[in-house]
Amino acid sequence: MTARDKGIGSATTTPAADRPAVRVAVLGCGVVGTEVVRLLTTQSADLTARVGAPLELVGVAVRSVETERDPVVDRALLTTDAAGLVATADIVVEVLGGIEPARSLLLRAIEHGAAVVSANKALLAQDGPTLYQAADAADVDLYLEGAVGGAIPLVRPVRESLVGDRVRRVLGIVNGTTNYVLGRMAAAGLELDTAVAEAQALGYAEADPTADIEGYDAAAKAAILASHAFHTRVALDDVDREGITGVTADDVAWAARTGHVIKLLAIAERRVDGDGIDGVQVRVHPALLPLTHPLASVGGPFNAVFVEAEAAGELMFYGRGAGGAPTASAVVGDIVSAARHRVHGGRGPAESWYAALPVLPADAARTRYQVRLDVDDRPGVLAQVSAVLADHGVSIEAVRQSVGASGGASGPDGTEPGVAHLVMTTHEAPEAALAATVAVIDVLDSVREVVSVLRVEGA
Amino acid sequence: MTARDKGIGSATTTPAADRPAVRVAVLGCGVVGTEVVRLLTTQSADLTARVGAPLELVGVAVRSVETERDPVVDRALLTTDAAGLVATADIVVEVLGGIEPARSLLLRAIEHGAAVVSANKALLAQDGPTLYQAADAADVDLYLEGAVGGAIPLVRPVRESLVGDRVRRVLGIVNGTTNYVLGRMAAAGLELDTAVAEAQALGYAEADPTADIEGYDAAAKAAILASHAFHTRVALDDVDREGITGVTADDVAWAARTGHVIKLLAIAERRVDGDGIDGVQVRVHPALLPLTHPLASVGGPFNAVFVEAEAAGELMFYGRGAGGAPTASAVVGDIVSAARHRVHGGRGPAESWYAALPVLPADAARTRYQVRLDVDDRPGVLAQVSAVLADHGVSIEAVRQSVGASGGASGPDGTEPGVAHLVMTTHEAPEAALAATVAVIDVLDSVREVVSVLRVEGA
Numbered sequence A, B: 001m002t003a004r005d006k007g008i009g010s011a012t013t014t015p016a017a018d019r020p021a022v023r024v025a026v027l028g029c030g031v032v033g034t035e036v037v038r039l040l041t042t043q044s045a046d047l048t049a050r051v052g053a054p055l056e057l058v059g060v061a062v063r064s065v066e067t068e069r070d071p072v073v074d075r076a077l078l079t080t081d082a083a084g085l086v087a088t089a090d091i092v093v094e095v096l097g098g099i100e101p102a103r104s105l106l107l108r109a110i111e112h113g114a115a116v117v118s119a120n121k122a123l124l125a126q127d128g129p130t131l132y133q134a135a136d137a138a139d140v141d142l143y144l145e146g147a148v149g150g151a152i153p154l155v156r157p158v159r160e161s162l163v164g165d166r167v168r169r170v171l172g173i174v175n176g177t178t179n180y181v182l183g184r185m186a187a188a189g190l191e192l193d194t195a196v197a198e199a200q201a202l203g204y205a206e207a208d209p210t211a212d213i214e215g216y217d218a219a220a221k222a223a224i225l226a227s228h229a230f231h232t233r234v235a236l237d238d239v240d241r242e243g244i245t246g247v248t249a250d251d252v253a254w255a256a257r258t259g260h261v262i263k264l265l266a267i268a269e270r271r272v273d274g275d276g277i278d279g280v281q282v283r284v285h286p287a288l289l290p291l292t293h294p295l296a297s298v299g300g301p302f303n304a305v306f307v308e309a310e311a312a313g314e315l316m317f318y319g320r321g322a323g324g325a326p327t328a329s330a331v332v333g334d335i336v337s338a339a340r341h342r343v344h345g346g347r348g349p350a351e352s353w354y355a356a357l358p359v360l361p362a363d364a365a366r367t368r369y370q371v372r373l374d375v376d377d378r379p380g381v382l383a384q385v386s387a388v389l390a391d392h393g394v395s396i397e398a399v400r401q402s403v404g405a406s407g408g409a410s411g412p413d414g415t416e417p418g419v420a421h422l423v424m425t426t427h428e429a430p431e432a433a434l435a436a437t438v439a440v441i442d443v444l445d446s447v448r449e450v451v452s453v454l455r456v457e458g459a
Helices: A002-006 A031-042 A044-051 A082-086 A102-111 A121-138 A155-159 A176-188 A192-201 A216-230 A249-257 A324-344 A381-391 A431-442 B002-006 B031-042 B044-051 B082-086 B102-111 B121-138 B155-159 B176-188 B192-201 B216-230 B249-257 B324-344 B381-391 B431-442
Strands: A022-027 A055-061 A091-094 A115-118 A167-173 A260-272 A278-290 A302-309 A313-320 A366-376 A396-403 A419-426 A447-456 B022-027 B055-061 B091-094 B115-118 B167-173 B260-272 B278-290 B302-309 B313-320 B366-376 B396-403 B419-426 B447-456
Touching: A022 A031, A022 A082, A022 A102, A022 A324, A031 A044, A031 A055, A031 A324, A044 A055, A044 A324, A055 A082, A082 A102, A091 A102, A091 A324, A102 A115, A102 A121, A115 A121, A115 A324, A121 A216, A155 A216, A155 B155, A167 A216, A176 A192, A176 A249, A176 A260, A176 A302, A216 A260, A216 A278, A249 A260, A249 A366, A249 A447, A366 A381, A366 A431, A381 A396, A381 A419, A381 A431, A419 A447, A431 A447, B022 B031, B022 B082, B022 B102, B022 B324, B031 B044, B031 B055, B031 B324, B044 B055, B044 B324, B055 B082, B082 B102, B091 B102, B091 B324, B102 B115, B102 B121, B115 B121, B115 B324, B121 B216, B155 B216, B167 B216, B176 B192, B176 B249, B176 B260, B176 B302, B216 B260, B216 B278, B249 B260, B249 B366, B249 B447, B366 B381, B366 B431, B381 B396, B381 B419, B381 B431, B419 B447, B431 B447
Parallel strands: A022 A055, A022 A091, A091 A115, A278 A447, B022 B055, B022 B091, B091 B115, B278 B447
Antiparallel strands: A167 A260, A167 A302, A260 A278, A302 A313, A313 B313, A366 A419, A366 A447, A396 A419, B167 B260, B167 B302, B260 B278, B302 B313, B366 B419, B366 B447, B396 B419
């Protein structure tokens, strides 16, 4: 025991294994909960050394004790009395998902003086401030690494490592399902519906894929990351959200042809709006990324987040963004931090929203755009369209014109005589100016159709 | 003040700015020290909010107060009495580099009860255990994020986020100078000396580039990362080290021709050696990486580290690996952690070497190899060489044969009649078996020269 004990610190000479155990309750026993139980069980000796005292799993709250489960979960620990369980624990781990009963149980745990660890992005994005205020009032820890980016350390680096720096921008791929779907659309030329069906068949997408496909999952993570990066309360409703349902196989093919890939991005950035207000803008939408951007090659179930800070410069964090074991790794890291505070004193970072920056609306965003139009194939049309952009102060970076509507390569449109396809990439422009531009272009006689308008990021 | 104060936690209602200041002393005022002073000065209000009390910079120890410095450094704070300064501070920040006087000053600071923050990789790789033992005995914090990977959060994720997981392998590019040099060799076909001279002219390499080029800098970082990842004391001397001086333009060109890039890698991995001993093997050497590996595209001054853990899977951390501002970002993050403990109680992770795994020698490593030979251009030679490999249990994954010594493309050798160039990639083999194989091949009549033997990683 001596060597193990020495690793822990010298505040006391009692061997770690002989100290009073830290009592851990787990709420929920799905894929993440099961893997949390597995790590707590199989790594028990290591965790004792790391915490400085044993971690004792005192119970696992489930809806039904009869359900068949992985044998690593000791049936004697199962209980349907979640409210009773939380009142007896030092640390309550919530991996239920959803708003209720997770919210009430966490508040009850905090009220009883327990530290709480949650991987519940929906709850934290919606009710984070309520939970944080309760935790701060009770002077207990609230950890949430598992809620964003699965195994990837993101919350801890942002709120602890970069605490002496100033974050400018967070740009990330935080939803594995849409990343898989867009990857398959690019690799196999599939339309969205086909790719989603394939993902469902493989278990990468839910039977109801709305939360992923419409960007709600990514928006919740964006809100949580933005809150911590900018020391400002950002809720799910503050996030300007657009899912990938508007992305076509044709968009994906044209992205590749112009040296890009389409990704669903979560973006939070500090910027000064047109009225001089210094604030934070948070959004989730599909966007073109140059193939040379480090996020462009992040494929399949992987997530990656770029963070730009004033002193640190560009940082990237990459790893498995979901799944039982990866998320459990993050959750157990949080349990150890909270448990060390129980044993050695102190506490983790409290809610940090001192900056309290205004959350700016979507039209405060300035990005580059790729606009694709089907136009009459005759001289003067490009000049006409360009004039509209110039009138609105939108400057063109590149234009590509080809005969045949929508490029004809992958779409069902085929070629149509007398129609040209115009692909214009703009310099950075305000969202409002671009929207006004497109409205005018759309009604030009020479324009058959505005085929697509996509943002271009990461240039 | 109310909003700022609320961000901090509710243990006390005194506004953060009115609480007793945490006294910070900085040892050294080079590029990193200057940027630390800049962040402490320009971010003062934010740091007060984040810590819960003001950070007061009480002095900056320098060799000469007369030296011209950045105006952000208040001359009134400069002192040549480093020993006197450390005795007056709550937190001592060491950015001197080198072993002495850094070591004695840090020990003195710890003795006086100060928390210490160091970015000194050489000292931590050599004397980490001494410093850690002193810090643990005094129950004070020792933080070191700035010592490895510049701005990239690495030490904190490894020792806090992954604390509930089990690391299998760490694989990283941790030296920007060699990464730049190898990148230039690949991009411009330069020989090493020319690329080093270019790096020196641009300020990317020191006048004496030995520490970088011979891998000492990378080895120090590998020792620090391995210690934290495997909860085992690993010193600089435990690292099997090979620099890039043996890498030729011809090696770099052949790497590209076979779909690889050459990188100087720091590797620490858990493995069981031939005698069944479960231990850690730590090494630094140039190696071929497949172009598809995420580390292959890490260029110029950037660093990146792959971490494979049992539950988390693969993680990657990427960012600026050196430089004043990036390193200062990491250092100030550490200062805030230590300062929060002064204000709110608790302390950071103590030395964790409870696993105390044996450090295995280099010949315990098993990797793939690429061996290039100049051989007689006649039938039967490949069979003869292959037989030697088979005799030693080394299995071949791929062979490529071309006429003309060393491929002739980029080396000064040109083509030579009657000579063929044989490029063999092996499957994973023990280092000892490969060495024995090469020794036998080298004396075969049909073999003119063993041109190069390079490891292949990341497959």
